[in-house]
Amino acid sequence: MNSVNNLCDLPVGGKGTVQYISDHLSIRTRLMELGLIEGTEVACIGTSPLGDPRAYMIRGAVIALRSEETKNIKMRSV
């Protein structure tokens, strides 16, 4: 099975669990307020036509995140 390190590595249609959001990410607090905290299950549900940003399902809402952000969101290894 592929091990997913960061949220950006999650394939479209894949699910994962958040481990930690990197400290130096400027929207860290905002992401946590949107429900992206440790232990949250996230699914990648699609990408935009140009490949970035991608759409993620976070606690019932669809949020678009850029790869700059998602490469700093560590996921639990399966």
Add this chain to the structure above:
Amino acid sequence: MGLTNKSTGANASKGQNNISDTNVRVAFAGNPNVGKSTLFNLLTGMSQHTGNWPGKTVSLATGIYRDKSHTYNLTDLPGTYSLLAQSPEEEIARSYLLRQNPDCVVVVCDATCLERNLSLVLQITEITQSVVVCVNLIDEAKKKNIRINTKKLSQLLGLPVVATVATSKKTLSTLPRFIDSATQSSYADCARPQYPTPIKEAAKLISSCLYNMYPNIQNKQWLSLRLLDDVLTSELEYLAPDISLDNPRLSQCISDAKAYLAQQGFTPEHIHDIITAAPVHTAENIYRSCVSGNCGYSIKDKAIDSIVTSRIWGFPSMLVLLGFILWLTVTAANYPSQLLSQFMTYTEGVLLKFMELIGSPPLVTSALIMGVYRTLGWIVSVMLPPMAIFFPLFTLLEDMGYLPRIAYNLDLPFKKCRACGKQALTMCMGLGCNAAGVVGCRIVDSPRERMLAVMTNSFMPCNGKFPILISVSTMFLAIGAGVLGQIGCALILTMVLVICIAATFCATWILSHTILNGMPSSYALEMPPYRKPRVWNILVRSVLDRTIFVLGRAAAVAAPAGLVIWLMANISVGGSSLLNIFAEFLDPFASLLGLDGVILMAFILGTPANEIVIPIMLMAYMSGSVLSDTGAIDGVRQLLIDNGWTIKTAVCMLSFAIFHWPCATTLLTVKKETASLKLTAVAAILPTLFGIILCFIINILT
């Protein structure tokens, strides 16, 4: 953007001036995009603009609701995801809740996305416990098989819960009663975010210190947590006016509390994460016990998105949709424009008779009626119908939830230009009216990116330029009238659209690498589920909000413009009207651009509103003294040819029409939004430079 005391203090809600003791002050809070403003409108009967994508309302709206026993002063707070972040909306919302102390807060939640909404409820209960929870869009939830046990929810929250349908006033009938009971006795035992014991102890240390030092201070619990977490420090003294962070006793107390936690193994980052995550965890627990079913993003939503954001169909579908809206605007506006024009001519006649009656001197009559009034009439009859069609259509897209998808699709190119994907939306608004588009730039959070959006907005062709584009291309470029002509027109408009979009990216890139240098900010864009738009609401709100706002400003600018134009056409020096002299003066430079002096002059004098550019041009060619109608197209075409027009002239004029300085209304709006003369000058010069260069190149190459 100027978040001043005035904008968030007592003056923010205008309805507060005549408060009697029996008025109950209610604030409406909630996540963006939950139908909060719609509910607000239903209760207050006032038209307040809303949109189906996050971040729309950034100024407070107030209204009054009356029932048999009470009068309620309602305030609609901006939609916020949390009360702790740094965006303007969040600042206004928390400032209002902390400083204005409303009697009751109604938190509106989206039934299709309840978990995250509950998080906000819990943040609010930390500040005030007179809260009523409104679970809105319950009909949408039912459609998606989401079942909410409102009784249990109410039990677990310790707060009254009302289930409402956004469009049904009936479901709101119990709300006033709950507001009353919340006002009379706040729900002190209601649910609040749960923190681990050490954090609670540390917060208690700080709050008892606060109590000793400032016995009258309110919101001690909330303040202690913020002081412990070290957030909002620059705002705290404003939010709680009595405290002083410089006070050594207070700082000592805070250090002690943090030291206590450090002993227990809590680092500051750890503390921050726990405090931030607390409402999320608590909300999750409550949610799991009361809600069952799927989430709000249904199969239908997924299907639509798989088309509009797909690699193959995403951009074409966007272009087709926008092109269609433009075409519809232009076509459907024709007939009402003619009617309005006839009406204005009729009233002009009436006014002329009136002036005669009161014995007004002919010069004054001419200046006032043929100059000022006619210009005003022209602008209104040409400007109003397209806008009255475009903005409702645009708002329809907003209400349905499509607009965030545009920002989503175009985010990457904007990021490459160091701007924000939301700029795509301000550009769309600018298609209706550049001034409205500039105001709409408030949805961009980062100030630098907002400036970028503001200054490049006039690269998009607004409704006022369409008459120029259409009539010139019909006369010189398209295949004549009829269906083929319509299609030709639509194609040309689409091509213009593409050119303008490309130019906007170019200009944004230039600006963000020069005077507005900086790195793109990060943001999370929410894409809400698609919803059925509320059509009647839209029409009314759109007409009142945007159209009248724009018209008002345009009229204010048009009147003096009309006078100036009349003066120039009717004052002669040395046998030649000022108009002619000016045109001749501009001629040499204009021919470099493939234009002539008259055209350039028409653009200059048409600065108040692009709608009068062609009338001024025609008036000058005919050496007339008043603006006249375009009349029969063939006659006009001949007139232009007689004055030296060729296809090259037409192409250059089109190019200059889409790339020249913004109209006066837009310039004023830019000045207001940027609060900088320098940036306003850049906003004027940049498109003009594009236009000059483009026209020059076309002139040289042909």
